[in-house]
Amino acid sequence: MSDSYARFLGHSGAALAALLCCWASDASAADQPDNVYSTYGVHNPPADSPCANPDCAYVREPGQPTDPQYPAYWSSNWNMYRVFNGYVQNPPPYDGAPPPALKPGRDYEISKGATYYDSTWRGPAGEGAMMEHYDKRCLPIFPISNHYTCSFISLGDTAFFVTYEKDRPKGMPPVCLFSPSNHPPRTDFISHLPYSSGDSERLGNRVQGYSFWVAADTGKPIQVGVSPDRTKDRAIMFGYAFMSKATPDRVDKSAKPYRHAQSFYFSGYPLPPANAPMVSQNYTNFAMVRPDPKTTWDLVSKLDPKTLPQCQLFNPPAEMVGLAATPRAPTWGDIKHR
Structure with a gap:
């Protein structure tokens, strides 16, 4: 665990709960469908997404590799590359950093984080626990600046969003309810993504790449594989890669x-x-290390989701967007349910 991450874990669940006194939610159950997002079977039931297949699963064709699976539990640091130039000609997956044609600072920014996963966790909200911690640069899928530290923690079906006192954006609560239906990926989650020979061949088939683009207006999958890029078509892409060769832990x-x-x-x-x-997000030291609840799930495990404010990340208040905002682009939050 990095020293910077350890410093951010100085908050106990009780301390976070105390900070929430002024952020009690008055949202009703009727509001919850707005924060149940289309995840195509990866984080919630197939019925919540406009998948290509009713069960949101893909049958592998002859000649395609078998599906890899997550270990029952694991931990890993990773480097996150936010690519803003040259991505059309240099699409992922990347072998570590983006190709040499792209330069850090000019074409992309590097930040760090870590993921902690345990499919054996069981609790009142369901099964599975996962924490994704973003150090100094939050997940950049929302129409706001990502220049702050954040964590997404899923315990069973309940997903929490955590920010930290050192660099919390103005107007954002310490903890909010990201979604009442967003569980960690199951160990066999890759069955919900189509295999892409193009993604795999980009790295000489050393990896097995899986990805698709979806149309933001309908949510329907419109293309397998990252290339050609569909960003200008207002489409949204989701992809994942495993190493092709089995190796020891x-x-x-x-x-x-x-x-x-x-x-x-x-x-x-x-x-x-x-x-x-x-x-x-490229993993750097993936290993079967069971996460320590004291530095992961316990940040939120004692909180009652019913008392938390609803997150406003996909539709943030004006004070969070700032003056630099441009006409809005589609987000994952815009994809309609099936």
Whole structure:
């Protein structure tokens, strides 16, 4: 665990709860469908998404590789590349950093974070626990600046969004309810993404790439594979890559070799202030390390979701958008339910 991350974990669940005194939510259950997002079977039931297939699953064709799976639990740091120039000619997946034709600072920004995953977790809200922690640069899929530290924590079906005192944006609560139906990916989640031979071949088939573009107005999948780029068509992309070769775990030497997760690549919010048309999170030390609840889930495990304010990340108040805002681009929050 990085020192910077450890510093941000100085908040206990009780302290966060105390900070929420002025942010009690008056949202009713009738408001909840607005924060149940289309995730195409990855984070919630197929009925919540306009998938290509009724069960949001893809049958692999002859000649395509078998599906890799997550280990039951794991931890990993990663580098996040927010690519704002040259992404059309240099699409992901990336072998570490973007290709040499793209330069840091000029074409992309690098930030860091970590993911903690445990499919064996069980609680009142369901099964599975996951925390994605973004250090100094939050997930750039919202129409606001991402220059702050944040964490997404899913416990069963309940997903929380956490910000930190050091750099919390004005008007944003310490914790809000991101979604009442957004569980961690299951270990076999990749079955919900189409295999892309183009994505895989981009890295010499050292990886198995899976991705699709969806039309923001209908939510329907319109293309398999990252290339050609569809950002100008107002489409949204979601992709994931695993290593093609099974290798031993870095920590658990007794575990059977498996195909490690390589990267998570996706469309961010393409316009200012986020300016993130293409994003890739590349894992750096993926390993079967069971997360410590004290530094992950316990940040929110004692909170009652019914008392939390609803997050306004996809439709933020004017004070969060700022003067640099341009005409709005579509977001994942705009995709309509089936």
